[in-house]
Structures are given as structure tokens and as C-alpha cells.
Amino acid sequence: MPREVIVRTIELKKTYMLGKIPLHVLKGIDLEILKGEYISIMGPSGSGKTTLFNMIGGLDKPSEGKVYIDEVDIAQLDAYELAWLRCRKIGYIFQTFNLIPVMSALENVMLPMIFAGMTTDDAREKAKSLLETVGLGDRLHHKPFELSGGQQQRVAIARALANDPAIILADEPTGNLDLKTGKEIINLLREMNKEKQVSIITATHDLKMLDVSDRVIWIRDGMIERIEDRENLDIKVGHVEGEEAG
Amino acid sequence: MEKKIEKQLSLPLKNALQMSLRNFKIRFGRAIIVTMSILLGIAFFMSIMASNVFTMALIEKGPENIRTVLVENLPEIKVKQRWLVTLSLLVCTVGIINSMLMAVTERSREIGTMKCLGALDRFVMELFLLEAMIHGIGGSIIGSFLGILIMTLVYIAQYKKIILSIFPTLTLLKFVGISIILGTGLAIIGALYPAIVSARMEPAEAIRREV
Ligand SMILES: Nc1ncnc2c1ncn2[C@@H]1O[C@H](COP(=O)(O)OP(=O)(O)OP(=O)(O)O)[C@@H](O)[C@H]1O
Numbered sequence: 001m002p003r004e005v006i007v008r009t010i011e012l013k014k015t016y017m018l019g020k021i022p023l024h025v026l027k028g029i030d031l032e033i034l035k036g037e038y039i040s041i042m043g044p045s046g047s048g049k050t051t052l053f054n055m056i057g058g059l060d061k062p063s064e065g066k067v068y069i070d071e072v073d074i075a076q077l078d079a080y081e082l083a084w085l086r087c088r089k090i091g092y093i094f095q096t097f098n099l100i101p102v103m104s105a106l107e108n109v110m111l112p113m114i115f116a117g118m119t120t121d122d123a124r125e126k127a128k129s130l131l132e133t134v135g136l137g138d139r140l141h142h143k144p145f146e147l148s149g150g151q152q153q154r155v156a157i158a159r160a161l162a163n164d165p166a167i168i169l170a171d172e173p174t175g176n177l178d179l180k181t182g183k184e185i186i187n188l189l190r191e192m193n194k195e196k197q198v199s200i201i202t203a204t205h206d207l208k209m210l211d212v213s214d215r216v217i218w219i220r221d222g223m224i225e226r227i228e229d230r231e232n233l234d235i236k237v238g239h240v241e242g243e244e245a246g
Numbered sequence: 247m248e249k250k251i252e253k254q255l256s257l258p259l260k261n262a263l264q265m266s267l268r269n270f271k272i273r274f275g276r277a278i279i280v281t282m283s284i285l286l287g288i289a290f291f292m293s294i295m296a297s298n299v300f301t302m303a304l305i306e307k308g309p310e311n312i313r314t315v316l317v318e319n320l321p322e323i324k325v326k327q328r329w330l331v332t333l334s335l336l337v338c339t340v341g342i343i344n345s346m347l348m349a350v351t352e353r354s355r356e357i358g359t360m361k362c363l364g365a366l367d368r369f370v371m372e373l374f375l376l377e378a379m380i381h382g383i384g385g386s387i388i389g390s391f392l393g394i395l396i397m398t399l400v401y402i403a404q405y406k407k408i409i410l411s412i413f414p415t416l417t418l419l420k421f422v423g424i425s426i427i428l429g430t431g432l433a434i435i436g437a438l439y440p441a442i443v444s445a446r447m448e449p450a451e452a453i454r455r456e457v
């Protein structure tokens with residue numbers, strides 16, 4: 001059975017102008033990501049991972065090339081449709097958690113559902129059950145600053161899942177977490193990926209992430225260096241880890 | 247057609263109001279500073295107006311000796327007052343716009359995050375304008391009464407109890423009304439520009455921008 005392509009980029013380029021000097025951050029990225037896939041994007045700092053994410057997530061406009069989400073060219077969407085796409089199709093997770101500081105965990109998770117037009121009562125019920133799923137059933141009314149980093153990231157995961165998105169984009173979700181908490185977050189993402197068939201795309205330096213990924217996309221200097229399936233990965237991991245340690 | 251209905255995005259006023267009020271409560275220290283700038287501007291404006299109103303009341307109903315002195319100096323007083331009103335309005339406008347600007351820009355990341363969650367530019371505007379309205383109403387109510395209080399004390403010091411016997415309550419209340427409209431209006435106008443700029447930013451940029 002051929003699987004649906006959920007994200008497709010064609011010749012994706014992004015250039016920032018620093019004064020008069022153009023900085024080519026993405027130099028032509030061609031990608032296909034399938035429904036339900038768990039993808040890790042690996043690459044050194046400054047290689048353009050966050051930039052690529054912003055393009056795929058409709059958070060910024062490419063300089064050239066196209067992004068298709070569910071076979072829809074997102075450059076063709078108007079502001080309203082784009083907001084709708086961000087609301088319903090994509091869930092975002094950030095390295096810095098980015099919860100709304102004045103809202104409780106519950107309210108943070110409810111917010112995208114309120115935007116999506118759900119009634120407050122329905123949104124509250126669903127938010128509760130999502131927070132229970134991520135193991136925060138007893139922290140519903142805590143504010144972000146009353147939660148640990150790992151707990152905040154769990155809230156962010158619950159919030160990303162709020163409107164049953166097809167894709168979750170996670171930019172270094174474990175970047176601010178310790179080893180053990182990072183591992184838990186990775187496993188949680190993997191669980192959600194299996195359970196809900198949501199495609200997960202993460203950018204990371206975190207080698208723990210490799211174990212759970214279906215494919216790993218290595219980028220360097222704004223280009224895809226290589227794409228590896230998990231089967232071929234096992235051999236390499238040890239090698240990479242050694243490299244990192246040394 | 248069903249697709250159309252499903253594609254709705256909304257932020258009910260009830261939720262927006264709740265969010266704005268919450269913001270006010272939790273960022274209380276911050277909010278008080280914003281409100282203070284409105285409060286002081288309006289208190290300044292209102293004290294000038296009250297002084298005007300008191301002078302007019304004294305001319306109309308005050309004792310003969312005070313009346314003649316005031317009527318003699320009236321043209322001079324009027325010029326001075328006009329200048330002070332203009333000045334107070336300027337202080338008010340600049341102070342309010344400045345603090346609204348800060349209040350909006352320091353929350354760039356929050357705006358970006360909300361847009362990632364599906365907020366339309368309109369929602370972001372709505373939230374900030376509601377908040378500005380709360381600041382404006384609160385600041386100008388307290389500010390206008392503060393202005394009246396100060397001027398009443400000043401006039402009592404100068405004219406003793408006469409001022410209380412001819413206290414122009416109704417006229418003063420009229421100016422309280424004007425102050426509230428003015429303060430709220432200025433707060434909204436002050437928030438409008440930064441709110442538009444922030445709402446229109448690409449979410450990536452809004453999140454990146456550290457303040
Ligand atoms: N808004 C911007 N304006 C100018 N240059 C930018 C902008 N955003 C990113 N860059 C540049 O683009 C390059 C890639 O940045 P990006 O954030 O995509 O890297 P990254 O792979 O996510 O790195 P890290 O692993 O450190 O997060 C960097 O050299 C950065 O300076």
C-alpha cells in the first residue's frame with residue numbers, strides 16, 4: 001500500500017538579507033515525508049534546521065520553491081486558511097516550550113481548541129484527557145512557571161495534539177531538558193506517533209532521537225547531505241556517538 | 247458546504263475578555279505601570295480642567311471681592327489654561343502611547359506562539375485592544391478623581407470653605423466623563439499601532455524577536 005505524502009518540499013530556498021549581503025540559509029531542499037512517519041532532522045548548529053521548520057510549518061515564507069502540506073501548496077493559502085492550517089493540521093513544539101505564561105496548563109491546551117471553535121466545556125474535557133495522556137493529570141491548574149522543564153514540554157505536547165493535527169513539528173524538543181527527561185519526551189512523542197498516526201518531524205542534535213526515528217535526514221549548510229532509513233542506521237549510531245564523545 | 251463550517255476560526259469575546267483580565271491580574275506590577283502612565287496623564291489633564299471649573303464657579307457664585315479680582319485676570323488666566331490643557335494632553339498622549347508600545351512589544355513571543363496555534367491577526371488585535379481598554383478605563387477613572395481631589399485641596403487652601411459651598415459637582419462629573427473617553431481613546435490609539443505591527447509579523451519572526 002503506497003502511503004500518503006503529507007509534506008513535500010520542492011527546491012526550497014531561503015535567503016536572508018543581511019544589509020546588502022545575501023545569506024543563503026536553505027539552498028534547495030527536496031523532501032517527501034509520509035503520513036505517520038517519525039523523522040529526525042539532524043545537522044550542526046546553523047545548518048538551517050529551524051529555518052526549514054518555519055517553512056514547513058507555514059511560519060515564514062520561502063524565498064523560492066514550494067511547500068505542499070497534504071498536497072496543498074501553502075503559498076496559495078490566504079491568511080485565514082494559513083491560520084486554519086496552523087490550527088488544525090500542524091502542532092508545534094519548541095525548544096523553549098513557549099507556553100502562554102499567564103495561562104494554566106489546562107488553559108494552554110484548551111487555547112487551540114477555542115480557536116478551532118470548540119465550546120469551552122468540550123475543550124476543557126479534551127484538554128484534561130490529553131494532559132492525563134501525557135502524565136500531567138495532577139497538574140491541570142499549574143501555571144508554566146510552576147512546572148519543571150519536562151512538565152512544560154509535556155504540556156506543549158498535549159497542546160500540539162489538541163486539534164488532532166496530521167503533523168507535529170518539534171524543533172529541538174529535548175534541547176533544554178536533561179538526559180532522562182529528554183528520553184521520556186522522546187518516548188512520549190513516539191507513543192503519540194504510533195497511537196494517533198501523526199507524522200512527527202523533529203530537529204535535533206540529540207542522538208537518543210535516532211533510536212525512534214523511521215528516517216533521519218542529515219542537513220549541512222542548507223542542503224540535504226543524506227537520508228537514512230532506520231535499518232541502515234544501527235551501524236552508524238555507534239560511530240556517530242563515538243565521534244561526538246571524542 | 248460542510249467544509250466551510252468546519253473551517254471556522256474563532257475567539258469568543260467571553261474568552262478574549264477573560265484572557266485580557268487574567269493578563270492584567272497576573273502581570274499586576276507591569277500592568278500597574280502602564281495604568282499609572284494613563285492615570286498620571288489624565289490626573290494632570292483633569293486637574294487643569296477642575297481648576298478651570300472652580301474659577302468659573304467662583305466668578306458665577308463667589309463673594310464679590312473674589313469675583314472682581316478673578317474677572318480682572320480672566321483673559322490672562324484663559325491663555326494660561328489653554329496652554330496647560332494642550333500640554334497635559336501631549337503628556338498624556340506620549341506617555342500612553344509609549345507604555346502601550348512597550349506592553350505589546352515585550353510580548354512578541356507570546357503573539358508568535360498564539361499565531362502558531364491558529365490565532366488570526368484579528369484575535370491578536372482584539373486581545374491587545376481589550377487590554378488597552380481595561381488600562382484606559384481604570385487609569386482614567388482613578389486619574390480623573392485624583393485630579394479633582396488635588397485641585398480641590400489647592401482651592402481650599404486658597405479660598406477656604408467657600409469652594410465647598412459652591413462645589414460644581416455636575417460640571418466636574420461631565421469632565422470626568424470626558425477624561426474617561428479621552429484616556430480610553432488614547433490607550434486604544436496607542437495600542438493600535440504596535441498591535442497591528444505585531445499581529446502582522448510572520449510567527450517565526452515574532453517568536454525569534456527577543457525583547
Ligand atoms: N531571521 C534571520 N535573519 C538573518 N539570518 C537568520 C535568520 N534566521 C536564521 N538566520 C541564519 O540562518 C542560519 C541557520 O539558522 P537556523 O536557526 O535555521 O539554524 P539551526 O540549524 O536551527 O541551528 P541550531 O541547531 O543552532 O538551532 C544561521 O546562520 C542564522 O544566523
Ligand SMILES: [Mg+2]
Binds near residue numbers: 050051171
Ligand atoms: Mg534551531
